[in-house]
Amino acid sequence: MTATERFREAVDNRDLTALEDLFTEDIRLYSPVKFQPFEGRPMVLGLFGVLMRTFDDFRYIGQYTGAGETGADGTESPSTVLLFRATVDGREIHGIDLLHFDDNGRIKEFTVMVRPQSAVHALGQAVLAGLVADGLVPAPAAG
Secondary structure, eight states: HHHHHHHHHHHHHTOOOHHHHHEEEEEEOOOOOOSOEESSHHHHHHHHHHHHHHHHHHHHHEEEEEEEEEETTTEEEEEEEEEEEETTEEEEEEEEEEEOOTTTSSSEEEEEEEEEEEHHHHHHHHHHHHHTTSSSSSSOOOO
C-alpha cells in the first residue's frame, strides 16, 4: 500500500494514530486561512483532529501523482494531489490537498486549497474555534 493510500485510509477512518506514523516530525501544513504554516507533528495532528470534527461528508474524489518543488531549497520530491469535497456549516467546499513526501515516504509538506471564498471563511471560523477549544492556539483578543 502506498503512503497516499495509507493517508486516504487514515482520513477515511478518522485515525489520528495512523496519520501520526505518516507525518515527518517537522511537517509543515499550509492552510488557506492562515498565512504562516502549522509546523510540527503535534500541531498538525491537533489540526487534523479539529478538521475531522469540522467537516461533514468529507470525501476524496480524485488523485494525481507526480513530483514538485518543496521548501526554500527548491528540491523536487514525490507529490500527490488529492481532490476533495466536503460540507462545513452548510456550505459545500471544493478543494485539494497537496502532499509532498520525504525519501522515506512520509509526508513532509501539506498544502490545502479550497473554494469558494464563503466556504473558506466558514472553514476558518470553525477551525479557529476548534483549535481554541482544544487549547492549541490562544483565543483571539476581543477588539
